[in-house]
Amino acid sequence: MLQCAMITTIMESSQVTIWPPLYTVKKSTRAKQVRLSIHPQKGLTIHLPQHTRRPVDIDALLIEKKAWILKHSALLEQASKKDPMSLPTSLLLSAIDETWQVDHMQNCAKPTLFAAAGSRLVIMDKDLNIERAIRLLHLWLKKKAVQQLIPWLTELSLRHQLPFNNAAVRNQKTQWGSCSTSKNIQLNYKILFLPKALAEHILLHELSHIQHLNHSRAFWRLLSTLDPHCHEHNKALKTIESELPAWLY
Numbered sequence: 059m060l061q062c063a064m065i066t067t068i069m070e071s072s073q074v075t076i077w078p079p080l081y082t083v084k085k086s087t088r089a090k091q092v093r094l095s096i097h098p099q100k101g102l103t104i105h106l107p108q109h110t111r112r113p114v115d116i117d118a119l120l121i122e123k124k125a126w127i128l129k130h131s132a133l134l135e136q137a138s139k140k141d142p143m144s145l146p147t148s149l150l151l152s153a154i155d156e157t158w159q160v161d162h163m164q165n166c167a168k169p170t171l172f173a174a175a176g177s178r179l180v181i182m183d184k185d186l187n188i189e190r191a192i193r194l195l196h197l198w199l200k201k202k203a204v205q206q207l208i209p210w211l212t213e214l215s216l217r218h219q220l221p222f223n224n225a226a227v228r229n230q231k232t233q234w235g236s237c238s239t240s241k242n243i244q245l246n247y248k249i250l251f252l253p254k255a256l257a258e259h260i261l262l263h264e265l266s267h268i269q270h271l272n273h274s275r276a277f278w279r280l281l282s283t284l285d286p287h288c289h290e291h292n293k294a295l296k297t298i299e300s301e302l303p304a305w306l307y
């Protein structure tokens with residue numbers, strides 16, 4: 059199935075710790091030229107345009123960009139010191155104006171998560187296993203996103219007369235959302251953690267693919283009529299991921 063996603067195709071995965079560095083290569087429909095990025099959780103990524111005519115010499119590229127990579131690898135140092143599996147004490151879901159306190163309690167019953175009064179999420183487990191608690195949080199976030207993001211997408215779709223076929227929520231590693239040729243939209247539940255304007259920008263981006271399944275000028279023209287700050291928002295999305303909690307990845 060053809061898809062137009064904000065970022066596509068992970069080819070190889072690892073993290074920068076030593077020289078020569080380990081890296082991830084992504085083919086992107088948005089990349090016009092080869093670009094590097096460093097992310098605390100994802101490490102070094104080499105973004106390649108979706109359709110490159112000649113093969114890219116990665117070794118030569120790494121040598122050429124060595125100074126930049128070493129300068130920015132401080133970010134990765136920081137990330138490796140952070141415990142990615144620590145349980146959050148609260149969830150700030152800016153996109154929907156909700157904050158939830160997270161309580162982890164020891165209990166001999168089956169691991170459970172439930173929402174209690176006062177915007178409290180209670181996770182009960184016999185041995186306070188962090189990994190299990192995080193899995194329960196991910197399941198809760200997915201349900202929350204279905205309840206909140208899909209009605210929001212539907213409302214925008216009706217308002218702008220851009221009807222989609224079906225919508226679903228997932229936790230894609232590299233995409234905020236996608237839209238297929240069959241007009242099926244998928245949204246990432248990490249969107250819940252974004253500022254409202256950026257969350258809406260993603261929904262409008264995917265809805266614009268209902269008319270244009272590419273990132274052509276016509277696509278951007280349509281998106282800019284729906285979101286006049288679309289270029290600014292698109293730029294902000296490229297850097298905001300590093301501010302999201304590590305346990306979400």
Ligand SMILES: [Zn+2]
Pocket residue numbers: 062063064263267272273
């Ligand atoms: Zn797109």
